[in-house]
Amino acid sequence: MIVNSPLDEVKKREKALLIIKDIVETKGRNYLFDLTGLSGGFIASPSELSLLETYVGPAIFEDALQEVGIGHMGGEKVLPLNRTSSGILATILTLVKKNSNVVHYLAELPAHPSIPRSCKLVGANYFETDVFDDFSIPDNTSLVVVTGSTMDLKVIDEEEFKKVIEMAHEKNILVMVDDASGARLRTVVFNQSKACDLGADIAITSTDKLMSGPRGGLMAGRKDLIDKIKIKVNQFGLEAQPPVVLAMLNGIKNFNGDNLIKSFERKDQLFELLRSKFNNLEKTPNGVLISPDNLSNEVNIPHNLSNDDLAFVFSFVLLKEHGIITIPAVGMPGASPTIRFDLSTSDAFNLDLNDLVKKIESSFEKLLEVIQNEEKCREIVF
Template structure:
């Protein structure tokens, strides 16, 4: 997935809208339904320890205790991003001229995986069908994505089968479990990736939990120590403010909110269908893929050759501007999915009713049509 300067500039516009709303109405005016709200629920005592040496010394035991309980394994490694863990793992374990094979529910995988494969001179291939999946003799790493960017989950049987195939060839299995460490377990009652036999697993500490944007990797002490050396060499480690935020997020995490959203998603879905919309359900809410957003706009009387990802970003930007509802296309990092996804397990979902949510969704489709008819896209996305 390529990243363009336009995406960077669109994100800057989305953040400017948020900045204006926070300045005028306060942080509580925002309704962040991305599932990535994160958090730094730190105390004055924690803040006093945010020093280069004191912080790591004090926080290490607690992050190990909580991290291993959450993810399994013998040891965890806090990182400044999940992407950092992916890059460090590939740099550490993958030799030039070898291959990385990746199994996931639906393409594409996280772009950091093929990018780092290219960086180290390795081949890279993705599989979404077990009948096609194969591990060549020159494969150096098997990657599994437990839950895709759009929250599509692979089955436990498929998970275990890929691990077994890798183990037959004595190849390390690395799991990108960014949101899966919670979705897979809370909704589908799957074990941790490590408990299913994976060697390494990394999760995002802001996805479906109230932690900061960071990464947490789990595995055997031997592998974690090898990767930690690479992490330190490249400056990818989590600094004390991130680590204490992770600790607070792990302490507060409960699967109950995710389970409740899973129960409610069908009611929310039906309300949208009753408005003649065509969403897809997710484990904790609903989503409109970018192509569906474009189809819905055209169904409302405007034919356009504008790319679907641009229309989806316009829609997301209008949700923020008109209803304070934050979704990924307008504010996500460049390269992120342009699917408009509503996570009903997000804590900000308490700020509006289902009916309020549906009214906003419908109205913003109408507003998106008006923007296209008036040829006002540039102003919405950049000005």
Template structure:
């Protein structure tokens, strides 16, 4: 295993950011393609920026944030936090007591690591289920919070009927429901025509304002006013709240969000799927693009009759391919820039802003060339380490 722990993941991320800077310094921003679907943006005028003072900023932008946030997520009140993970942590710090249980229902393992980590901080038991019957059968009197994931890190979307069933179980037991809808707040509604989490009965929902929209890396919460007030108090106690620049960027991102931008990515997705499926067996469809999991990548390599060095894990293979995509093809995918514990799945998101200007045949050729480059290094541990940990 080349990436052994969170420190290695952070080193890999720092190398990737240095590579990105070098590419842009040498060839300009238009030379690189961010296909993570998490690229976000900071849309603001010079007049907006002049208001970014500690207290003036929130006073000016808070009302717009409340109105736009309610339109986007529903609920009675909005809270801006500095990341989705911050909102999850603040919620668990507020609601979950020591030795109680948090039970999590999601469409596919694993959960985002911020959820079990937050439970560990407060001394709560944590369990997760991807089958609705297992979720129901393991519901106990000790549960203090139900968490539901609307769309996973790899964009697996929860069936709406199961969504409703999980909420009903919680409601029947008077337990609050938090929905982790980081990308789902847009994927579920725009692509799958599902209802907002609050309209389905959730007490709280949190989304990432940089995922599939031109907003900052931040979190937006909505829900029951009383709960939001309690969570807001806790967030301010621990410095988890969003600061004025982030709030401004959230407002601008929400103002500029259009469902049609996601829907328009579907035709490009179909074109790319047709191309890659002629050559490979490893690709899976996502709502707005394609992806390759750790297992699928390893199986594809073995199908090509290549031997993988025993020190290189299937997770390492994803990191290596993603780094080759960045260094050789100027394509950013999530594994090179992800935070520790995030999914290693390599995803090409065609709803990303940069994908609008990228020719699909060109993208296919970049994917093919990078995979061929990967095959040349997977039997060489030293060369693989050099790819991952050197600029």
């Protein structure tokens, strides 16, 4: 295998960032096309930037974020965090007891790795399933977790969502919702209710997913729980700093659901254009994806790479040859190796879909050229 440890994933990401830096410095930002759906952004005026001091910033922007964040997420109070994973960790540290159970329902396995990792830290027993009939809540359960939209953008059925919350509350068990992209994808594209409005006690979203905000997390929910979790957040330095809070505030203010609707409509066109070349693509709500297993099915040349390595190499070819940024190249350790072409980003709006298809097809041909040379593939990734 080429990428077979978290350290390899870190080194892979560092290499991808160097490639991005080189493209920006030698060709310009216009030669990059971020199709991860995580492109984020930082919207701020000069007058706002002048207030980004250690104590002035939180006094101004955290207070303003309360109203805007509750409008976006629901709940009684919001809490800005440096990552969604930080909020998940702080919640589990606060609410989950050692040797108790945490059960998790989501539309498709696996869960984001921050959830089982956090459970392991506190010594809790963790169970996850994507089969509703198999979901149950055993005795000695501290927390029920629901994922609104998976890492590969599979969205939960709202009726199942409600039933899981009801099952938990019947046993007086708290519910945390990992709504990283779902806080926008579920509500805008699928017309579902906000997690807190469905009865979730705590919900967490990523402020760089499907919106022009910073890489950060925003938690919403019951005031008493937010206050308890905030203690752990501050104890472990998991809170969002003033620049991130400002960017969250303006990102939410400027969020435009019409962009998601537009990408939802364009994804059918992209899918049809690619079908002449690829047989194993899948649609997402706002783009097209190919999983490592399906990418392997597209390759009819014998090779010794794992399916995940195929995806990593393909993502680096896309980046090096055409400036297309996908998650397998730049993702954090544990991120999904599925390649998504997300059409909700500002870069995607500026792309002609016929031109994008040519770039993808060209990159696939390059992948076929190098696939039998493992050392060449290693060189491409590292």
